[in-house]
């Protein structure tokens with residue numbers, strides 16, 4: 001199989017399979033989670049706190065005071081990674097073209113220099129958070145196989161994309177094929193690992209905020 | 220024949236070409252092959268002594284586009300000179316002889332230059348049924364094997380000979396294969412392209428002529444000098460790609476301003492060829508310069524690489540139906556799971572035995 005054939009497979013059958021598994025998994029898990037329900041809270045709400053869930057979505061997305069002192073790597077690394085990843089994912093023109101190919105939607109992209117910086121920032125942040133996860137005894141104790149898997153599955157698309165874009169180490173065609181394949185791995189794993197937070201994060205934040213609001217810890 | 224043949228220098232002199240002209244020819248050959256100017260005297264010395272090598276050109280499952288391209292390298296360019304310096308002893312399209320006389324010419328050239336002639340092939344070879352493509356009643360496979368046996372080297376010209384090309388595109392009805400799938404015991408050089416650039420064809424011939432050997436090849440058997448870089452790497456529209464300026468249609472503002480053609484399906488990023496540097500029609504232009512994206516014609520299997528006008532990052536096949544069905548499947552499976560979970564919950568509730576304080580007292 002030549003690199004181009006691999007690329008063609010990745011753009012064709014590979015992508016279809018990955019997207020299908022991802023869509024299947026997301027729907028499956030959403031139905032499962034929502035249908036589980038929660039026990040009805042029979043106690044009276046401590047406090048009337050409309051909008052507590054919504055406010056929590058925002059407040060938990062902002063850094064809590066003191067985090068910078070307590071965990072600077074988590075703080076900076078977390079933000080830099082998520083922003084870098086999102087900018088690279090949503091504003092690199094070939095990525096927008098992919099979305100356009102799938103959904104018909106498109107929006108303006110950013111110059112490749114900006115994407116380059118955001119990708120490098122994302123990669124460095126990922127390396128930093130991994131180093132801190134490994135070196136900090138508490139974090140290491142809390143980490144399991146899934147955490148490292150999620151890290152790897154996120155790292156690979158950024159790394160292969162960077163190699164492809166800069167024509168480093170491997171032939172561009174092969175790098176592009178590996179890049180798309182790594183994204184497909186990410187898509188397949190997304191619904192079934194902690195990576196599902198990309199779908200569920202705001203739902204769970206809302207729920208936490210709302211339930212704590214009822215219990216008197218309104219945000 | 221080989222012995223009596225005049226050397227190349229003699230032929231040039233006889234054509235009234237001066238020593239100066241001859242050295243210029245050598246210098247052009249050097250630059251064509253990306254060799255340093257210091258190589259010019261060596262080239263001159265080699266050509267002084269070189270005799271016109273015999274070239275046999277076989278055409279199998281092809282469209283003659285490669286020969287069309289080759290002939291465009293003629294007058295009055297350097298390539299024309301080179302072509303006069305080889306003895307093209309057999310070429311279906313270009314030779315005057317036909318039928319038995321043509322075959323006799325091929326056999327004579329093979330006999331007289333055994334072990335020294337250059338075999339050029341365009342077109343792919345059908346393995347399905349020998350009758351799919353024959354010449355003078357001889358199957359392509361037999362003719363290739365027979366002619367390659369006495370060749371010094373084989374040059375597969377065009378994407379069909381190099382990779383199977385159009386005949387090998389899915390579902391490959393004739394079982395077409397490239398030259399390299401059959402000839403394993405000779406040096407085989409691939410010169411892909413649909414068609415290859417004329418000066419690339421003549422450039423590699425010039426190299427063989429000068430050094431009596433094939434130029435340096437990459438892992439796919441292609442001469443590195445011409446196929447070392449991708450179209451995208453050398454494309455003059457590249458700055459627009461980097462700035463994120465793209466033509467969206469073939470006649471919009473961006474197209475008129477010469478912006479990058481990526482969104483219109485340009486395959487330049489994955490195509491290795493010399494179009495962006497050597498260009499076509501004696502350096503006049505190349506496809507991207509005329510406003511059309513590269514279709515990747517020099518890459519293996521480019522016909523099956525997905526729609527020509529879809530950007531490289533777009534999916535090749537429509538995935539919406541499949542993804543929709545998978546999502547529906549996920550919803551159904553999720554509902555089933557929900558029902559199971561609820562049933563389990565209910566069962567647990569039903570099985571729950573209530574214990575009162577009295578019961579506990581009694582149990583004491």
Ligand code: SF4
Pocket residue numbers: 450451452454455456457458460478479480481485486487488507512513
């Ligand atoms: S036109 Fe094609 S080869 Fe040129 S920069 Fe754009 S994508 Fe690359």
Ligand code: SF4
Pocket residue numbers: 412413450490492494505506507512513514515516517
């Ligand atoms: S620009 Fe691309 S498609 Fe066009 S001739 Fe060159 S390699 Fe072939």
